[in-house]
Amino acid sequence: MTVPAPTDGTRWRCTLCGNLTRFDVTRSSKVVEYVHLDLGGAPTVEECDVLSESIESVRCRWCDAVDEVELVDRPGAQV
Numbered sequence: 001m002t003v004p005a006p007t008d009g010t011r012w013r014c015t016l017c018g019n020l021t022r023f024d025v026t027r028s029s030k031v032v033e034y035v036h037l038d039l040g041g042a043p044t045v046e047e048c049d050v051l052s053e054s055i056e057s058v059r060c061r062w063c064d065a066v067d068e069v070e071l072v073d074r075p076g077a078q079v
């Protein structure tokens, strides 16, 4: 099942319990990182360029339902 992505005017809502605010999001992404190592060899990522990104699943933190989210309008959003 594909999880619908929220937009500027919409947000997730758990269809089972109504949770609007807390989710565990499993996301896969392909990124290019500019890694800068100091003289001791400790790395710091100074830039991160996201090439592609997709949401694999969303779990509700309240009732543990997986991928049971729908999109609802955000408060004040112009439809």
Ligand SMILES: [Zn+2]
Pocket (backbone or CB within 6 Å): 014, 015, 016, 017, 018, 019, 060, 061, 062, 063, 064, 065
């Ligand atoms: Zn829920």
